[in-house]
Amino acid sequence: MMTHTQKRKLINNIVMALSTLSALIGIGFLFWILGVLIYNGVDALNMNIFTLEGAPPGYAQSGLKHALIGQLYLVGIATVIGVPLGILAGTYLSEYGQKSRLAETIRDISDIMMSAPSIVIGAFVYAIVVAPMGHFSGWAGSIALTIIMLPVILRTTDDMLQLVPSTLREAAFALGAPKYKVILQVVYRGAKAGILTGILLGIARVGGETAPLLFTSFNDNFLNTDMMEPMASLTVTMYNYATSPYDDWQKLGWAAAFILSMFILGLNIIGRIIIMKRKGR
Amino acid sequence: MATIVDIKEDIALKVKDFEFTYAGAPAPSIKKLNMPIAKNSITALIGPSGCGKTTLLRSFNRIHDLYPGNKYSGEILFHDRNILSPKEDLIGLRIQIGMIFQKPTAFPMSIFDNVAYGMKLQGIKNKTELADRVEKALQDAAIWKEVKDRLKHDANGLSGGQQQRLCIARAIAVEPEVLLFDEPTSALDPISTTGIEELVVELKERVSIIIVTHNMQQAARVSDYTGFMYLGELIELGNTEELFVNPREKLTEEYITGKFG
Ligand SMILES: Nc1ncnc2c1ncn2[C@@H]1O[C@H](COP(=O)(O)OP(=O)(O)OP(=O)(O)O)[C@@H](O)[C@H]1O
Ligand SMILES: [Mg+2]
Numbered sequence: 001m002m003t004h005t006q007k008r009k010l011i012n013n014i015v016m017a018l019s020t021l022s023a024l025i026g027i028g029f030l031f032w033i034l035g036v037l038i039y040n041g042v043d044a045l046n047m048n049i050f051t052l053e054g055a056p057p058g059y060a061q062s063g064l065k066h067a068l069i070g071q072l073y074l075v076g077i078a079t080v081i082g083v084p085l086g087i088l089a090g091t092y093l094s095e096y097g098q099k100s101r102l103a104e105t106i107r108d109i110s111d112i113m114m115s116a117p118s119i120v121i122g123a124f125v126y127a128i129v130v131a132p133m134g135h136f137s138g139w140a141g142s143i144a145l146t147i148i149m150l151p152v153i154l155r156t157t158d159d160m161l162q163l164v165p166s167t168l169r170e171a172a173f174a175l176g177a178p179k180y181k182v183i184l185q186v187v188y189r190g191a192k193a194g195i196l197t198g199i200l201l202g203i204a205r206v207g208g209e210t211a212p213l214l215f216t217s218f219n220d221n222f223l224n225t226d227m228m229e230p231m232a233s234l235t236v237t238m239y240n241y242a243t244s245p246y247d248d249w250q251k252l253g254w255a256a257a258f259i260l261s262m263f264i265l266g267l268n269i270i271g272r273i274i275i276m277k278r279k280g281r
Numbered sequence: 282m283a284t285i286v287d288i289k290e291d292i293a294l295k296v297k298d299f300e301f302t303y304a305g306a307p308a309p310s311i312k313k314l315n316m317p318i319a320k321n322s323i324t325a326l327i328g329p330s331g332c333g334k335t336t337l338l339r340s341f342n343r344i345h346d347l348y349p350g351n352k353y354s355g356e357i358l359f360h361d362r363n364i365l366s367p368k369e370d371l372i373g374l375r376i377q378i379g380m381i382f383q384k385p386t387a388f389p390m391s392i393f394d395n396v397a398y399g400m401k402l403q404g405i406k407n408k409t410e411l412a413d414r415v416e417k418a419l420q421d422a423a424i425w426k427e428v429k430d431r432l433k434h435d436a437n438g439l440s441g442g443q444q445q446r447l448c449i450a451r452a453i454a455v456e457p458e459v460l461l462f463d464e465p466t467s468a469l470d471p472i473s474t475t476g477i478e479e480l481v482v483e484l485k486e487r488v489s490i491i492i493v494t495h496n497m498q499q500a501a502r503v504s505d506y507t508g509f510m511y512l513g514e515l516i517e518l519g520n521t522e523e524l525f526v527n528p529r530e531k532l533t534e535e536y537i538t539g540k541f542g
Contacts (some may be wrong), residue, residue, distance in 0.1 A: 170344055171386035171448070174397040176376040177456065185398075189389045 043260020090157025141217025156198025304350025442473025
């Protein structure tokens, strides 16, 4: 017979073993993915990737320049639109709307949008932009990415501003500061690191999107910087190349996957570092 | 009716029939309160927790107005005008009547920028003038020696007591006429507390001071007048020494002898 304590110890050990195992499986997959990515990606990397555009299969000389630049355009323009909008909206929620009905409704809607499948947002932009225009375009892609990015930035801004203690606001008001100066000079400063992290996470979130771009910016095998026309992106290019039967295209697909992952990993790491530094103080 | 001593000095602020009700609260937190505040003196507000000291103090610079729905009536006279009037210029009022909070409220910026903040708000841009006045304010707040070599450093790197003195420097830099202190030392160690108390006493040369405190020794040490509040009313305002030695109201006596509170 086992005593009560023995039994408890046994259960404790079993639970610990199981949870350790699960954690190891999770981490194992992560490293497996990274390993395969680095193994194949680094192998496929060379200078041509950055200097040459796409080419039909069989051409030795081809690269991802069109997709890299297209990606920068799509994500860059989404960021330029999404960041100020998101920060302004977040500021409204935290500093003006506060707990009002309107503010709470906006929070709910943006939470729903954050968990909406991105392909649905792609289909939406297809219906309101691509269909009326009659063709895919870089603008449509950037708009889709903006819509996906917006709630992330809006909610982090809102949360981070609310974390600034109200006594800090009161202290600024008590010196005779008008409200907009309190927000710009004191509240934003207090929330700077958090808002920046929100922006980075927002960019990282849209950087890896494929589905909404398939519906909107579509693809182009060559360099195009006209936002009115279809535009290449790393993700869609990767999808096309990786699913093609051609060896050299598949290699380019690996290179695209590698570059994209490093970009997003980098953004996430920077975001984490900012958060850690902030907590360390 | 409250027992109110005659004030020898000029009057800085005069509270008349002031009543204050928080948004959504069923009853007023301050009831028909009358109270004179002496000029260039220190008036301490004491009383049990929840009696309305903070509520009254925060009415003097209308900081309550940041939150919607609070209701108040009566008058607070300052330079013969009623500062509770809807027409009152709150920015101007808050420059004249400064406030120091219970916890230090250093802004997330450099020590220099903290002290310069209020002056910059008033449009002072001249670098030498700013530097001079920042130095003067820090000296007056007895913290210049400790920070003069690190004015560009983040103010949040200072100790709690230093931050509180920095906040005092920031408040006096704009040369207010009145300073409101809400338990300014309750978050500080005894040495920092002594420093702040000495500073407050020095400041009365230039400003009229109202200080809320839970510490009766502190009230006795620093103040000239002491007001005892209970359940939203002023029970007694007296010369500090007299009030503690020889209170005229029974409630005051019970409170200062520790019978309740
Ligand atoms: N924001 C608020 N909303 C509603 N009621 C409030 C609010 N702040 C304070 N009160 C109430 O008003 C009354 C007076 O509070 P106040 O903070 O002025 O007391 P106090 O004398 O400063 O107490 P303490 O010594 O604990 O700081 C209390 O009954 C309190 O519950
Ligand atoms: Mg209080």
